[in-house]
Amino acid sequence: MEQLKLNNADFEPISDKKFDTEKIAGESTSYWKDAWRRFRKNKLALAGVVIIILLGIMSFAGGPISGQNYYQNDLMNANQKPSAEHWFGTDNLGRDVFARTWYGAKISLFIGLMAALIDLIIGIIWGAVAGFFGGKVDEYMMRIADILYGVPYLLVVILLMVIMPPGLWTLIIAMTITGWINMARIVRGQVMQLRSEEYVMASQSLGASNSRLLFRHLVPNTMGPILVTLTLTIPSAIFTEAFLSFLGLGVPAPLASWGTMSSDALGSLQYYPFQLFFPAFFICLTMLAFNVIGDGMRDALDPKGR
Amino acid sequence: MAKYLLKRLGYILVSLFFIVTITFFLMKAAPGGPFASERKLPPAIEQQMNEAYGLNDPIIKQYGDYLVNVVKFDFGPSFKYTGQEVSDIIKRSFPYSLILGLEAIFLALAVGVLLGVVAALKHNKFGDYIAMVIAVLGISVPSFIMATILQYIFAIKLQALPVARFESFAHTILPAVALATTPLAFIARLMRSSMLEVLNADYIKTAKSKGMSERVVTYKHALRNAILPVVSYLGPLVVGILTGSFIIEKIFGIPGLGNEFVVSVTNRDYTVIMGTTVFFSVLLLFSILVVDLIYGLVDPRIKVTDGGGKE
Amino acid sequence: MKKLLEVKDLSVSFDTFAGEVKAIRGVTFDLDKNETLAIVGESGSGKSVTAQSLMRLIPMPPGKFTGGSIHFEGEDLTQKSEKQMESIRGQEISMIFQDPMTSLNPTMTVGKQIAEGLIKHQNMSKKAAHDRGIELLKLVGIPNPEARIKQYPHQYSGGMRQRAMIAIALACNPKILIADEPTTALDVTIQAQILDLMRELQEKTGTAIILITHDLGVVANAASRVAVMYGGKIVETGNVDEIFYNPKHPYTWGLLGSMPKLDNEDEELQAIPGSPPDLLDPPKGCPFVTRCPYAMKVCENHMPEYTELSDTQKTACWLLDERAPKVDPPESAKVGGSKVHG
Numbered sequence: 040m041e042q043l044k045l046n047n048a049d050f051e052p053i054s055d056k057k058f059d060t061e062k063i064a065g066e067s068t069s070y071w072k073d074a075w076r077r078f079r080k081n082k083l084a085l086a087g088v089v090i091i092i093l094l095g096i097m098s099f100a101g102g103p104i105s106g107q108n109y110y111q112n113d114l115m116n117a118n119q120k121p122s123a124e125h126w127f128g129t130d131n132l133g134r135d136v137f138a139r140t141w142y143g144a145k146i147s148l149f150i151g152l153m154a155a156l157i158d159l160i161i162g163i164i165w166g167a168v169a170g171f172f173g174g175k176v177d178e179y180m181m182r183i184a185d186i187l188y189g190v191p192y193l194l195v196v197i198l199l200m201v202i203m204p205p206g207l208w209t210l211i212i213a214m215t216i217t218g219w220i221n222m223a224r225i226v227r228g229q230v231m232q233l234r235s236e237e238y239v240m241a242s243q244s245l246g247a248s249n250s251r252l253l254f255r256h257l258v259p260n261t262m263g264p265i266l267v268t269l270t271l272t273i274p275s276a277i278f279t280e281a282f283l284s285f286l287g288l289g290v291p292a293p294l295a296s297w298g299t300m301s302s303d304a305l306g307s308l309q310y311y312p313f314q315l316f317f318p319a320f321f322i323c324l325t326m327l328a329f330n331v332i333g334d335g336m337r338d339a340l341d342p343k344g345r
Numbered sequence: 346m347a348k349y350l351l352k353r354l355g356y357i358l359v360s361l362f363f364i365v366t367i368t369f370f371l372m373k374a375a376p377g378g379p380f381a382s383e384r385k386l387p388p389a390i391e392q393q394m395n396e397a398y399g400l401n402d403p404i405i406k407q408y409g410d411y412l413v414n415v416v417k418f419d420f421g422p423s424f425k426y427t428g429q430e431v432s433d434i435i436k437r438s439f440p441y442s443l444i445l446g447l448e449a450i451f452l453a454l455a456v457g458v459l460l461g462v463v464a465a466l467k468h469n470k471f472g473d474y475i476a477m478v479i480a481v482l483g484i485s486v487p488s489f490i491m492a493t494i495l496q497y498i499f500a501i502k503l504q505a506l507p508v509a510r511f512e513s514f515a516h517t518i519l520p521a522v523a524l525a526t527t528p529l530a531f532i533a534r535l536m537r538s539s540m541l542e543v544l545n546a547d548y549i550k551t552a553k554s555k556g557m558s559e560r561v562v563t564y565k566h567a568l569r570n571a572i573l574p575v576v577s578y579l580g581p582l583v584v585g586i587l588t589g590s591f592i593i594e595k596i597f598g599i600p601g602l603g604n605e606f607v608v609s610v611t612n613r614d615y616t617v618i619m620g621t622t623v624f625f626s627v628l629l630l631f632s633i634l635v636v637d638l639i640y641g642l643v644d645p646r647i648k649v650t651d652g653g654g655k656e
Numbered sequence: 657m658k659k660l661l662e663v664k665d666l667s668v669s670f671d672t673f674a675g676e677v678k679a680i681r682g683v684t685f686d687l688d689k690n691e692t693l694a695i696v697g698e699s700g701s702g703k704s705v706t707a708q709s710l711m712r713l714i715p716m717p718p719g720k721f722t723g724g725s726i727h728f729e730g731e732d733l734t735q736k737s738e739k740q741m742e743s744i745r746g747q748e749i750s751m752i753f754q755d756p757m758t759s760l761n762p763t764m765t766v767g768k769q770i771a772e773g774l775i776k777h778q779n780m781s782k783k784a785a786h787d788r789g790i791e792l793l794k795l796v797g798i799p800n801p802e803a804r805i806k807q808y809p810h811q812y813s814g815g816m817r818q819r820a821m822i823a824i825a826l827a828c829n830p831k832i833l834i835a836d837e838p839t840t841a842l843d844v845t846i847q848a849q850i851l852d853l854m855r856e857l858q859e860k861t862g863t864a865i866i867l868i869t870h871d872l873g874v875v876a877n878a879a880s881r882v883a884v885m886y887g888g889k890i891v892e893t894g895n896v897d898e899i900f901y902n903p904k905h906p907y908t909w910g911l912l913g914s915m916p917k918l919d920n921e922d923e924e925l926q927a928i929p930g931s932p933p934d935l936l937d938p939p940k941g942c943p944f945v946t947r948c949p950y951a952m953k954v955c956e957n958h959m960p961e962y963t964e965l966s967d968t969q970k971t972a973c974w975l976l977d978e979r980a981p982k983v984d985p986p987e988s989a990k991v992g993g994s995k996v997h998g
Binding site for chain 1: 950951952953954974977979980981
């Protein structure tokens, strides 16, 4: 047993309480700051952001850098392997694949962003109205959404592409005509859940106005899942575009997207696999980047998930 | 139970009615006549063909006739392939798609669940990271790119498996793998997170405190509960496999229903488009019913009774 | 004579991202046949970790034993292999948990959950285990056990589930039953029923019970001895009367002060201000020093030794040192009225 040398002074009471017993460990931060801090820690998600930024820059800078354009046919130089002149080679019409890849990036990213944005706008309005008013309004609005949701998305898009004239906006419209439902369901679910949460009731009972309730409490707290869904809508739209291109329903020439480029290269896969490699690689890279960003955001925005 | 089934069948019929109606009028609204894509026909012949296909009747009569015929599983003749009935095309091509689809579903479920379980049991260890890298890649690589990669490596370069067509089991391997990739990855992630949650559940502690071995706890107690989200994913899985088959069958030259659908879309062969769409819808609605029944079997809390629906 | 269970100087830590959390730090107690020991403390005091360590239910890693021993019938459980533990869990020592809503497997019938242990530990046939299951359900007071045994947990009410849980735990006649907050999640009326049931079953079977709780009312009702835990240590232990009528540790005073009493309704409940210590970086001295109204300089840097006040009561507090000022327990810590029943 250790022998303690204690004197009477040790037994004096601690006069002034220097312990802050009510101290809360860790500094308190706002939800968004906290989420951003967690997101930053996720190296994979950060890498995803960097990739998307680079792809965005290259979609504009890619063509000028190479000094080639995406539409110039040059049948004499068709199907060339990557070289100093044509960095990614040329396709079956002798067009520069490097320039086309970045032009395709512009179209594919545009489609992805546009589709996500339109989904977001319709989805938020529909979902928020249904969720906020509840009752009969909610029931009818969501019944409509449910019926549309039950029909396979790609089947609808294909049928719409059949009856509408081909074009970039046709594609976007076909994709968003049922695509917003997912967003609407999520927004509504969030609003419904939040409406019943106690802090909203607390706020209401303290006399907060409806608009204050909507913008101070409901919107910030529904943003998390919405942002995640938004992030994941972009790769799914890019996927859908490529899918349709493979079926010959993509953007019409001279427009080019990664989907149409892959589809064109498919026929000569056996002999010129690199023609497929570049667009296919960038489709996968973009989808991967958006997926890891979406995952990172989900983890960062949901403190309970960790 | 019988009442529940009847009610569900009623819903299916109503949904089908809407789908048939919508596709019918969509296809009527499509630009260009059904024979427009062919070389220009003399007006007299076109008139004759319209007559033969009943296209000169008032639209309401056409619609009524179509409804009656659909009930008899008669979708009319193909516009493109003279002498072929749409229902014959479906009968001929569906078996290929069915075999391929079942293979892909089995693959996605078996491998996906396995990967997810391994990842959860090796949480934050090497096995987990490997499984999750596979899963993220699987979600990011679209099925049609996966298909071409597989085709290029295994069929063209290594010559280990047939490039295309559908003649033996070996022919089905590559398309089934390509078709299964995305859902497989999705199931793996789903299974992992659900397994992690279940392994932390109180009743797992209870099972351990009873002296059950690790194996019994994992496979008898945890797995059955963790698999529930995967069972509810079966519906979307069937949809995914079905729509995925459009492109996979095209790439691998498989004469299945998906391929027929794609061909009919490119040819604007409206009766085939309508017929296959309706057939797909029937297929999906019934698969979802079957999935719900399975869910009721797996989860005792969900009662498939006269009350109907999930609790 | 050897006790049934002797826990000596047991320490358990968890490796976390933030560092090593020292959840329990040198816990010593023992348990005899037919006895009910209550381990009392607030959340985070280490009482549940103690309970789960006894059955080696702490996942390792991240958890680990950092010292001490658990002797059950003379054998050290910390040294046993996982396989050997399997034959102890459920058979010799079993456990019931706080929330009966989540501690039963939702996809398995209650009968199967009872039978599992019987088949494993007592080599019973399925049929025999089923019959014994019906007996057990009857024993714990579930009406119509023949029908109930085929049902799933969601078809049971909360109180019935806890009864079923007890039936599962008692299936193999274990020598020790660990009850981790068995009544916390239940309605007050059901709480009393469950406690009565446990006491009744103890009389029938002679099982020793370790009752983990934060509720002194439950302790008074059910326990024969009490160990008060704080900050991963036992700060005071004694039999029920000693803890209720002659408590010596300021934390025990605080606990008693925060317990509602029937006889003086005007008095406000006394909360213990502050929160428990951070076990990532436990205080060098007494863990209660930051919240103790009588804290002295010595308390900050030196953990007090146990002072034996009787054969059964031991308290770790510097106030009991002869050099310390004499402090009387506050009025709120006095359990008024008649003797605690039980």
